[in-house]
Amino acid sequence: MTLNQTVAVFGAYGHTGRFVVSELVRRGWRPIISGRDASKLNALGAAYPGLDVRPASVDDPDSLDRALAGAAAVINCAGPFASTTAPVIEAALRARIPYLDVAAELEANLDTFKHYAERARDAGIVIVPAMAFFGGLGDLLATAAMGDWAAADEICIAYGLSSWKPTPGTRAAGQVSRQRRDGRRLVFTNGQMAFRSDAAPIAEWKFPAPLGTQPVVAEFTMADTVTIARHLKTPEIRSYMTVAAVKDLMEPDASPPVAVEENGRSAQTFLVEVVARSGGNERRASASGQDIYAISAPLVVEALRRVVSGLVHGTGVLTAGEAFDARDFLESLRQEHLALEMP
Numbered sequence: 001m002t003l004n005q006t007v008a009v010f011g012a013y014g015h016t017g018r019f020v021v022s023e024l025v026r027r028g029w030r031p032i033i034s035g036r037d038a039s040k041l042n043a044l045g046a047a048y049p050g051l052d053v054r055p056a057s058v059d060d061p062d063s064l065d066r067a068l069a070g071a072a073a074v075i076n077c078a079g080p081f082a083s084t085t086a087p088v089i090e091a092a093l094r095a096r097i098p099y100l101d102v103a104a105e106l107e108a109n110l111d112t113f114k115h116y117a118e119r120a121r122d123a124g125i126v127i128v129p130a131m132a133f134f135g136g137l138g139d140l141l142a143t144a145a146m147g148d149w150a151a152a153d154e155i156c157i158a159y160g161l162s163s164w165k166p167t168p169g170t171r172a173a174g175q176v177s178r179q180r181r182d183g184r185r186l187v188f189t190n191g192q193m194a195f196r197s198d199a200a201p202i203a204e205w206k207f208p209a210p211l212g213t214q215p216v217v218a219e220f221t222m223a224d225t226v227t228i229a230r231h232l233k234t235p236e237i238r239s240y241m242t243v244a245a246v247k248d249l250m251e252p253d254a255s256p257p258v259a260v261e262e263n264g265r266s267a268q269t270f271l272v273e274v275v276a277r278s279g280g281n282e283r284r285a286s287a288s289g290q291d292i293y294a295i296s297a298p299l300v301v302e303a304l305r306r307v308v309s310g311l312v313h314g315t316g317v318l319t320a321g322e323a324f325d326a327r328d329f330l331e332s333l334r335q336e337h338l339a340l341e342m343p
């Protein structure tokens with residue numbers, strides 16, 4: 001049977017959407033490019049003659065149905081996801097096709113599990129939220145690090161970003177998330193999410209060479225905490241982010257990423273290290289590469305390939321680590337996209 005390689009991308013002309021469209025085309029998929037602004041879509045379409053351009057709005061279910069018609073799956077890159085996730089998932093459920101997104105808003109990620117786990121499972125549909133740098137990569141690394149361990153005393157995720165020039169979408173998503181939690185922070189402790197109102201502590205993390213020891217903001221909870229907590233047994237998930245990256249992010253006039261390569265990648269580098277500890281033993285896994293927005297494209301496109309080919313464990317709302325063979329998934333990105341260390 002030949003695979004339907006048509007895939008709808010909602011939010012196709014955003015910074016991340018463009019990386020996703022480019023990666024899809026490179027890997028032989030036929031993206032339907034969709035989003036709310038017809039003129040921005042047409043401008044993107046001009047760079048990809050022959051692609052289907054289908055404007056759609058989250059306020060107009062019929063337009064979403066038209067955008068998804070004939071697609072094997074939909075990838076949602078339009079954030080803040082608080083506004084886009086539910087309407088696009090509803091359209092995917094009506095079309096009976098898988099849904100993947102790159103959401104890094106904790107509240108939106110949690111909502112996807114809360115509202116759609118049962119409905120998607122009943123419908124036999126696969127939904128993979130946060131299938132990107134935040135949410136997907138850390139979960140795959142944690143799952144690979146855990147290996148045959150049934151549980152861990154704690155799982156730590158340290159993000160070593162050289163800098164972080166946020167896109168308008170990232171800044172807006174952060175603002176929406178902060179509002180939704182009344183300016184408080186979220187942490188995962190004693191087996192559950194808890195709010196904190198004090199300032200996040202500063203600590204040090206010893207990254208593998210060449211990064212070495214770096215000052216980090218502790219309790220920097222990202223989407224990986226939501227995805228890891230869904231399926232790996234541990235009472236404590238601790239996250240750390242390099243201070244340099246947090247400073248960039250907090251700049252009131254934070255500038256967007258600047259491309260230094262023809263493919264749009266910025267000079268930003270990343271190293272994500274996950275440590276699982278159990279009874280005095282520890283297991284580490286890490287991945288490094290360039291540009292957290294750019295890497296989200298091969299992550300979500302590889303997930304798409306596996307979902308559409310049936311290389312996925314179950315149906316319903318699944319995290320990357322639950323849905324896929326984590327080691328095999330990461331290995332598939334080793335040559336072109338990631339440098340990896342796994343136990």
Ligand SMILES: NC(=O)c1ccc[n+]([C@@H]2O[C@H](COP(=O)([O-])OP(=O)(O)OC[C@H]3O[C@@H](n4cnc5c(N)ncnc54)[C@H](OP(=O)(O)O)[C@@H]3O)[C@@H](O)[C@H]2O)c1
Pocket residue numbers: 011012013014015016017035036037040058077078079080081083084102103104130131132133134135167168169170171173223292293296
């Ligand atoms: N998990 C991760 O690691 C990861 C990685 C990359 C991106 N992200 C997330 O993905 C989102 C997009 O990021 P980006 O870098 O692509 O930002 P961006 O360049 O600012 O693009 C945002 C896109 O979302 C669209 N959009 C926003 N609200 C919309 C709505 N209500 N209806 C339809 N379209 C809407 C925008 O369309 P208009 O131009 O018409 O406003 C634009 O196409 C952000 O939330 C970001 O946090 C997460």
